[in-house]
Amino acid sequence: MRPLRYSINTTLDGCCHHEAGLPPDEESMGYWTAQMQRADALLFGRVTYQMMEQAWRRPASGQWPDWMDEWEIPFAEAIDQTRKYVVSSTLNTVDWNAELVVGDLEQAVRRLKQGSGTEISVGGVTLPLALADLGLIDEYEFVVQPVLAGHGPTLLAGLRHRIELELVDRTEFRSGAVALKYRPAQPAR
16 A cells, blocks of 8 residues: 655644745755656645646746746656646646545545555645544654744644654755655555
8 A cells, every 4th residue: 555645844833835835946946846756646635736836847848937936847847747636626627647636535535545556645634634534644754943923824733633743754955954754653545
């Protein structure tokens, strides 16, 4: 069974807005590229899918935009090529190597996890909350930024029940950010 990993940047006060933390640097982008390359599937809600597509989809010209630094290109290529599954009640179609997840969320994600492959990675705020409530997340990966945002969407706000986690890995960055990986003390269902 493929594990489902929830990965996100968060500030010390739990803000998960993509602009709340430190801007990416070569070290952090290298870390995220390695994590992206581990996954053979990405699971997104509509908002995250559209945001990631706008930022990281290879342009029709085949050339990455001039604003992109050389050290961002491996991440862009990894996310651009990875299979994507999109949970949305408003989109009728998706492209960018993606397909819509239809039907019951829990059953659909269980089918994805039972499929062949290495790992499914999920990002965002709303969809991971639903998946955590369903007990479907096998690993939580938080890159904690040394920032207090004071506002914005917060990490798993509204979680219906407590989930005890065990620390399985820790990586410190020169910026002061720390990547923390946890697994549920009770295995995901």
